[in-house]
Amino acid sequence: QKEVEQNSGPLSVPEGAIASLNCTYSDRGSQSFFWYRQYSGKSPELIMFIYSNGDKEDGRFTAQLNKASQYVSLLIRDSQPSDSATYLCAVNPKNTDKLIFGTGTRLQVFP
């Protein structure tokens, strides 16, 4: 079992719709969770992080964390074509300063 799993996609949504990206992780002791966006040929850029169970909103983005289910998601409201990218979920396991990355979900927002 991979430590951090994501569906590779592509996930295709129409412009203006809500895109829902999901991630599961195996280390139950993981403490912090991150979503990064990576455009083709570029390095990842941080979208947001979440530590506590529940929802965290930042503009059009909402991260959701459920530690009991070992599940973290990212919702993108009012999706735009410029949101088309690969979204990487990253998890910080307990007692380490490393981040473990999923393989990413490719999102395509079509006009």
Add this chain to the structure above:
Amino acid sequence: GAVVSQHPSRVICKSGTSVKIECRSLDFQATTMFWYRQFPKQSLMLMATSNEGSKATYEQGVEKDKFLINHASLTLSTLTVTSAHPEDSSFYICSARDIGTSTDTQYFGPGTRLTVL
């Protein structure tokens, strides 16, 4: 804030030569920096964790004598790919953690695309 730079952004070299890549945190101090490698259509793979003033910690399967890491200051880490071969061609990305915050957030540099002929 939280800007990380890398230099060079792109390098082409001949097989057998060494290449040095610099990673700098521009507006914060980073006791810990990370080096990743990413092959086309694959995810980020952590190569090593670089700690200021001490030896780097390498991930399993990464040759420490081939990928030399130096973290001499709180704002600079370097990765030297020694005796590069075509299979070392990849996208090398560094990240840095801001010691001024309590989070584990890593901020990424723009990456260095290495092509070994």
